[in-house]
Amino acid sequence: MRILLTNDDGIDEEGLAALAEGLKREHEVWVVAPDRNRSGVSHGITMHEPLKMRQYDKNTFSCSGLPADCVITGVKAVLPAVPDVVISGINRGPNIGSDIIYSGTAAAARQAALFGIPALAFSLDSDDGSWRYAALTDFAVRNLNSLKKLCIADVFLNINAKSADSYNGCKLTAISLRQYQDTIHLYTAPNGQTYSFFESGCMQTQGSELSDFQAVQDGYVSVSPVFAHPATVSFADISLDGISV
DSSP: EEEEEOOSSOTTOHHHHHHHHHHHHHHHEEEEEEOOTTTTOOTOOOOOOOOEEEEETEEEEEEEEEEEHHHHIIIIIIIISSSSSSEEEEBOOOOOOOOOOHHHHHHHHHHHHHHHHEEEEEEESSSSOOOHHHHHHHHHHHTTHHHTTTOOOEEEEEEEEEEOOOOOOOEEOBEEEEEOOEEEEEEOOOOOOOOOEOOOOOEEOOOOOTBBHHHHHTTTTTEEEOOOOOSSSTTOOOOOOOOOO
8 A cells, every 4th residue: 555644743743764664564655744844834834835845765755845734735745646645643742633724744634635635644742841752653553544544525534542552542533622821921121022922721622432532532533534624524514594694
């Protein structure tokens, strides 16, 4: 199987290397990943400047752009043919619930799905700051074919798990809602320029027993199907009654 591998943490990240090493045993793996950390960039693309590419070996490239840029460039310019699957990750940190709106990891998988290519996004949560990628890498390698089959048209899979040596199993999960209690501080410097400083706050997550958040908390691998394209939204319960032109 021909695989395009990318992430948003950057070309030198351990999670990307773990996946690449595991997948290379049985598959043709191409890596096109950002040349530096691009976390939280969502689905941004670079339109008005060229992207700088660096080749490390025959199948490994870094790109000065964003994760979606890496998928676009990889599919349209770097790989010799369209990949059978695009895999993003393993991300250092979870992409649960509302995180997928902001996540460059999820955006890379979403871009592949928009191309009609099966896509998987893998992310790891940690309670103690340790990052053990082996168990999730093994899950990805052993189940690649089955996960790929779940990627129906316009759907990619968002997959999360704890940093652990083993899991209780895997669950098909719904996407939870996260609310970020972040703070913005304004500071006026001596030169008169005002600066905005971001301070991370507590996070509140709402979701049922079937949610991605709960599955990860309970020691399972969470597998969430995500619609990549807004055209897949149902309008069955929406009406324009009362709106006039």
